[in-house]
Amino acid sequence: MSLFDQAHALLNINMVNITKLNSTNYLTWSVQVHALLDGYDLDGHLDGSTLSPSQTITIAGTSTPNPAYTKWKRQDKLIFSALLGTLTPSIQTVVTKSTLFKEMWKTIAATYAKPSRGHIQQLKHQLRQHTKGDKSIDEYIQGLMTRFDQLALLGKPVEHEDQIEYILEGLPEDYKPVEE
Numbered sequence: 001m002s003l004f005d006q007a008h009a010l011l012n013i014n015m016v017n018i019t020k021l022n023s024t025n026y027l028t029w030s031v032q033v034h035a036l037l038d039g040y041d042l043d044g045h046l047d048g049s050t051l052s053p054s055q056t057i058t059i060a061g062t063s064t065p066n067p068a069y070t071k072w073k074r075q076d077k078l079i080f081s082a083l084l085g086t087l088t089p090s091i092q093t094v095v096t097k098s099t100l101f102k103e104m105w106k107t108i109a110a111t112y113a114k115p116s117r118g119h120i121q122q123l124k125h126q127l128r129q130h131t132k133g134d135k136s137i138d139e140y141i142q143g144l145m146t147r148f149d150q151l152a153l154l155g156k157p158v159e160h161e162d163q164i165e166y167i168l169e170g171l172p173e174d175y176k177p178v179e180e
Helices: 003-008 026-039 043-047 067-084 089-095 101-112 117-129 137-153 160-169
Strands: 056-059 062-065
Touching: 026 043, 026 101, 043 067, 043 101, 062 067, 067 101, 089 101, 117 137, 137 160
Parallel strands: none
Antiparallel strands: 056 062
16 A cells, blocks of 8 residues: 555544443543554544644535545544444443534533532442451452542542551451451
């Protein structure tokens, strides 16, 4: 493929390895999508810096469809479709009125980017209620670490000493030190 053909080729974006967006994982999902689009050099569709060309061009007084617009629109629709596949069905309904990728992205960000107090409180409650129970120690620690990471991504990191307290509080008696 020549350099000209490469510069004018459409990229079919494969987002199968992107975590599906649900109501609680926007920040992680967003980082994955940003990284992928940046890797394809298509992040301009995301941030709006790749502007839509004019739909028509006029040559010698005759208006004709602009091939650059056709290519831009097709690439935008390919990104739109790929991103739609990363949304859970309940979130797909949020973006049904979007027709361009940039519109879809703005709608999702406006809906999920700002952490709600309720979501933060829910994660903190889950930390307090999380116990080892019949889980392996690895599963138990991973469950806590996931919540610590989510809180950090939401701008509410848990101090290291508090993390240790949460870990120790959820362990059964046979994990606790023997006191003399």
